[in-house]
Amino acid sequence: MGPETLREIRHRLLGWYDANRRDLPWRSQGGARPDPYSVWVSEVMLQQTRVETVRPYFERWMAAFPTVHVLAEAPEDSVLKAWEGLGYYSRARNLHRAVREVAARYGGEVPADPDAFRSLPGVGRYTAGAVASIAFAREAPIVDGNVRRVFARLTDTAAPSDADLWQLAERIVVGERPGDLNQALMELGAIVCVPRSPHCGECPVREHCRAFAAGTVDDRPARRSAKPVPVEHHGVAVLVRDGHALLIKRPDGGRLAGMWEFPGACRRDGESAREAARRAVLDAGRAGAAGDAPEVTLEIELEPLCTVTHAFTHVRVVYEAFIGRAGSRANEREREIAGRAWVDLRKIGDYALPKAQQRIAAALKSEE
Numbered sequence: 315m316g317p318e319t320l321r322e323i324r325h326r327l328l329g330w331y332d333a334n335r336r337d338l339p340w341r342s343q344g345g346a347r348p349d350p351y352s353v354w355v356s357e358v359m360l361q362q363t364r365v366e367t368v369r370p371y372f373e374r375w376m377a378a379f380p381t382v383h384v385l386a387e388a389p390e391d392s393v394l395k396a397w398e399g400l401g402y403y404s405r406a407r408n409l410h411r412a413v414r415e416v417a418a419r420y421g422g423e424v425p426a427d428p429d430a431f432r433s434l435p436g437v438g439r440y441t442a443g444a445v446a447s448i449a450f451a452r453e454a455p456i457v458d459g460n461v462r463r464v465f466a467r468l469t470d471t472a473a474p475s476d477a478d479l480w481q482l483a484e485r486i487v488v489g490e491r492p493g494d495l496n497q498a499l500m501e502l503g504a505i506v507c508v509p510r511s512p513h514c515g516e517c518p519v520r521e522h523c524r525a526f527a528a529g530t531v532d533d534r535p536a537r538r539s540a541k542p543v544p545v546e547h548h549g550v551a552v553l554v555r556d557g558h559a560l561l562i563k564r565p566d567g568g569r570l571a572g573m574w575e576f577p578g579a580c581r582r583d584g585e586s587a588r589e590a591a592r593r594a595v596l597d598a599g600r601a602g603a604a605g606d607a608p609e610v611t612l613e614i615e616l617e618p619l620c621t622v623t624h625a626f627t628h629v630r631v632v633y634e635a636f637i638g639r640a641g642s643r644a645n646e647r648e649r650e651i652a653g654r655a656w657v658d659l660r661k662i663g664d665y666a667l668p669k670a671q672q673r674i675a676a677a678l679k680s681e682e
């Protein structure tokens with residue numbers, strides 16, 4: 315695309331954005347530049363999550379952690395709890411770590427320099443570009459799924475390379491309103507140039523759209539062939555005694571790090587879900603303080619409770635949950651040792667549980 319076409323596209327995008335932008339809580343009102351921290355939070359939440367899902371989370375988050383300093387000082391459990399239900403929890407943990415670094419190294423001011431900002435945990439090119447352009451009016455490009463689709467259609471390219479996409483983004487985000495240009499592109503992809511049956515009749519850049527001219531809109535970008543997703547089968551033990559259930563905190567690294575869950579284990583070859591659940595409790599007992607969970611499991615029956623399936627990015631997990639009722643050990647109630655806790659059933663909601671575990675907790679609640 316030549317400079318004249320790009321100038322025209324910019325002009326049309328901004329005019330369209332001014333007339334059609336959605337009123338979202340993280341967007342500035344009346345031309346004022348938005349607070350970098352709130353832009354950052356919103357952009358992290360919006361990755362892989364829809365605007366309408368993010369809106370209430372964002373509002374609750376900003377009420378609970380209104381500034382970099384408040385978030386930096388918050389315990390990780392309360393941060394994960396506030397994120398509960400948004401998924402991809404590493405985003406929350408990285409944001410928390412990065413904000414702590416901003417508090418310690420930059421006095422709580424989000425760095426305007428894109429390189430400094432990008433050196434923070436979890437900040438990739440997309441987030442850096444969004445914050446630099448929207449909050450600091452830098453000519454920093456962004457490419458997300460929506461922008462990729464718009465560009466593939468504008469250029470009539472089936473499978474544009476990342477390098478080409480970023481280069482085009484760089485050439486478009488020029489001038490006095492880089493943040494609005496980036497948001498206009500994303501907004502266009504979200505509400506007009508949608509994946510199926512785009513609303514080309516309402517599109518401000520239709521005249522410059524090569525796919526529209528060629529009649530190839532529905533084939534741009536070409537669909538990536540879906541790889542079969544592996545499936546894991548887990549056995550989960552919901553142990554209950556004296557109105558309390560045993561919860562285990564997941565380790566600091568890996569999938570769902572730092573979240574709480576009922577003891578569970580991936581089934582081994584030839585092992586039933588019930589046997590895997592029993593093994594998980596024995597492991598939990600061995601890992602924690604002496605004499606806690608093991609004899610509980612050996613004594614009690616595990617009865618089927620529910621089956622829950624959850625799709626992660628690269629794997630689908632089927633959780634088969636069993637309930638076991640143990641005898642009274644009143645002196646251990648509500649104790650939290652080495653990442654394990656007997657939690658009052660009425661207070662399970664206070665713990666940061668991943669979605670599948672929440673559904674198991676709901677099944678437990680209706681069983682009780």
Ligand code: SF4
Nearest residue numbers: 467507514517520523
């Ligand atoms: Fe997308 Fe249609 Fe606009 Fe092309 S004309 S950018 S396909 S909405």
